[in-house]
Amino acid sequence: MIIAIDGPSGAGKSTLGKMLAKEFGLLYLDTGAMYRAAALTVIKAGASLEDRQKVAEIAANAKIELTGEPDSMRVLLDGEDVTAEIRTPDAATAASVVSTISEVRKIMVEHQRAIGESATKGCVLEGRDIGSVVFPNADIKFFLTAKPEARARRRFAEDQAKGRTTSYEKTLEEINRRDERDVSRSDSPLTIPQNATVIDTSELDLKDVFDLMLEKINAHRASA
Helix, strand or coil: CEEEEECCCCCCHHHHHHHHHHHHCCEEEEHHHHHHHHHHHHHHHCCCCCCHHHHHHHHHHCCEEEECCHHHCEEEECCEECCCHHHCHHHHHHHHHHCCCHHHHHHHHHHHHHHHHHCCCCEEEEECCHHHHHCCCCCEEEEEECCHHHHHHHHHHHHHHCCCCCCHHHHHHHHHHHHHHHHHCCCCCCCCCCCCEEEECCCCCHHHHHHHHHHHHHHHHHHC
16 A cells, blocks of 8 residues: 655644554654655755755665664665655755755655665555655555745754754744745645645644544455
């Protein structure tokens, strides 16, 4: 069973994806973490994010691995644990630039498909183009969204809990900037996949959203 979860930054994809993977014993794949790792390897190489050819070359040669259970997933870059490093604002900003490069997306999509297809019980993948590009024939597709202000509040709270110095205003600005890049890129822009169940999480708590997703998945399994 392949479950695709798409949506903008801060809509709850990662948390809910992990919850679903645990619920059904599926592999969990955070594709955003893969793009962040690719961006980090470019940063470490000292290359310019504007040099698209060089960025694609570096990304193609990077060995990116995701290991462990959903709640304790580790990201390895060329054998080094970079789980914490990829969650910095700099890595996030770089990832949003790197992810607009077609050559990089092609590399990542091939890798993501290989991982999903090789998962014995199935896989939960979350990102921006899972149901539209990576697995257009996924068994179940969700598109999670929320107002920018709601997403910024959640992201700001997460950053505060992790001791990161930022502000709500700056977080909202970053969310809006990321949204603009995601929807306007020429290759695999953020869009609602065909046949996806759209859930606006602005006014819903985590359990409400999770229950809605469970209901949809269980109905699919019952009819399969």
